Amino acid sequence: MSDAPELPNTDGTDTPIGADESAPVTLKRRDALRVLAAAATLPVLDGLAAGEAEAQGTTPRPAAPAAAPATQAPTGVTPGPRGTLADPDLLYPRTNWPRRLTTAEMVTITALCDVIIPADEKSPAASAVGAPSYVNEHVSAPYDGNQRDLVRVRGGIAWINLESRKRFSRDFARLTAAQKTAICDDICHLPNAKPEFRAAARFFDLVRDLTATAFYTTDAGMKDIGYVGNVAMPKFDPPPPAVLRQLGLE
């Protein structure tokens, strides 16, 4: 399996990861139409313009050198990773699978991501840090669980738009905040969901988990919850007094 060649890349997504997202969309109502119009003519890019990357503190890396084929005789120098699934290049990580969600589906997912994690005074909305394109990355991956999630997400997108049109005569992305909430309140907690909403609740739960993973692994998300680790330092200090006080450990 891991000796298989890399999947051919058919959609230009062979870019360094870390670059976060498609056009950062904050779907205010007046923007929704513009995004829809633009989306019809633009491919969904997984890469990030250099300027946007810098703004997020990530620098797009040069493409990794091509991995040596597995059959190449060693030269005495460490050959390094072969670029297979079982031996990927860890320093220049890339995904190599084509993205499956359509532009229209991405519009719905973008709206849903921002309902789940909107901007507040502490941090931006999910779409501003690339969560929608992470959802696409996840459901497009060639693994069994991900393929099942693709079906669930696709079906969920179809359902939520049908439900939106049924209740409010518009697609989900074009609803008001209150209208979106009316639908999401029915599907946000599986144990409380009515039988007719259970499948939708599972879809919502999945997108919520994916959005949280995407958001909280970015700098903005880590800063929001106060993750302050991964810093090289000469010594590891005991917990600060305020922490010990709260835990009754003084």
Added chain:
Amino acid sequence: MIVAHPSLPGVRRVFLSNPKAQTEYDVIVVGSGAGGGMAAYQLAVAGLKVLVLEAGRNYDPVRETPMFKLPREAPLRGAGYREKPFGFYDATVDGGWEVPGEPYTNAPGTDFRWWRARMLGGRTNHWGRISLRMGEYDFKPKTRDGLGADWPLTYQDLAPYYDRTEMLIGVYGGDDDLENTPRSSPGVLQPAPAPRAVELLAKKACGPLKIPVIPAHLAIMTKRQDANTLPKRIHPDNPLAQRVLAQSMRERQACFWATPCGNGCSIKANFQSTTVLLPPALATGNVDIVPDAMVREVTVDRTGKATGVSYIDKRTRTDRHVKARVVVLAASAAETARILLNSKSEQAPNGVSNSSGLVGKYLMDTVGAGLGGQIPILENLPPHNTDGASGMHMYMPWWLYQEQLAGKLGFARGYHIEFGGGRSMPGNGTFSGLETYTQGAYGKRLKEEARRYYGSFMWFDGRGEMIPNEDSYCDIDPDTVDQWGIPVLRFHWKWSEHETRQAAHMQKTFAEIIEAMGGKLTGRVETDGSRAIARGGQIIHEVGTCRMGDDPRTSVVNQYGQSWDVKNLFITDGATFVSNADKNPTLSILALAWRSCDHLLDELQKRNIG
């Protein structure tokens, strides 16, 4: 082909690009992980010409370790997948529960999983680095409770090797001296790191429960090794060893408390064979390493003496043979048994070194069970760095020895507790399941709840002793070969009630600790231990397939890992274990390998072998 070693300036490093160049060595070492790396190092500093055969690819942690790479830079935010089950950045190459083209099978009714790595340094590149000594009871378990078998050596026999191994690789820990939990000699261990908040909280909760919480021992350096004095202490009469070890020690940095150990360590702060044993071994000029060399069999002459090994060069798919005066097997407990069982001759129709019929028998793993908790007092803690050494700073050694001996527990052997939690780096799956605590929060409320709950979860894992049994073993599957044409292993597995009851006891104990901290369980406590226990092989501590002993009829090797049947054949990996104490095996593999090498050198000197 000779190239400069990238991480040891001025040292010539030899990787044979043309293995045909030399076909005779003093010693062939099969495997380059803990047992093989230690053997290669000890024999090379003693002046022997050593060939190391490694089934995986060459690997250089200094160049390849993804230090400081973030989950968001990896596919799927670093999540594990079939070819990299422990996550994208995990330092395992061509390994996992499955190795492409190299299957293994399970007998009907068995559900055993075999973790392998196909890379220089093997599993030492990604291991947990928990380094606990076996204690006095652990060497004589049968004497104590009548079960299993005794080791042919005592704790006192191995203690000096534990000391030297800990000094050599760098281990942090405390100086507690508890029952069957021995302390190291003065000046051997490095200082334990300061406990984290969750560790102090657990310690407080465990006080009334009478469970000791003490500094853990991990093979991670909290300060730089003293390259001017330690090598002389470790190798008193060996100038070559002192020189190459001092040089290697100067190449190692102390831990800088960032980036996960499981990804490997390019600054060489923690123990990996590839950063700590192989560089000084190569620096002697006495070692050649051939990677991508899949060993098929040990060859013997008509007198039953080992003559060398046959291996497949994976790059060219050609069969090769190399000769040596001594063969050392350290391919991992299961792979070593496989090689022996596949080494058939007229004198040894059941495999070389198998006159006892015990090769492959008494396979053991570690008993594992876990439980998590959500601890309200940890909610909304002030932000602070809890990364530390990435592994545990504290742990709980087994504490109920007397109750157990009195028969009060219903299972015969103990376990230690590994635990953790805190404000660690978010990765794939972060905040999954939060809806359970928040009644399905989304929107701004989700963000508030995430801030509240972040860092308030803790996990507890038991790691317990399994007693060897007749139903847990590996043999050769007569119907299956791997892509190299080598017959594969078939596993047979059964837990006894000693293990399943122990697993149930683990979960009950974890629930008590979590509740004592005021926490709520995140999982179920199983009263039926067979539902709590991890699958065979899942803890990746498989040992015992070529047990050592005092009697050639009931053991495969003597106390030095020397084959009873083939005097110039040694085993220095986990295969020789007679029991599998709750203490993680790597430190003992290293110490026993060193002791084996001393005996091997002694035997060569006396002309008993070679």
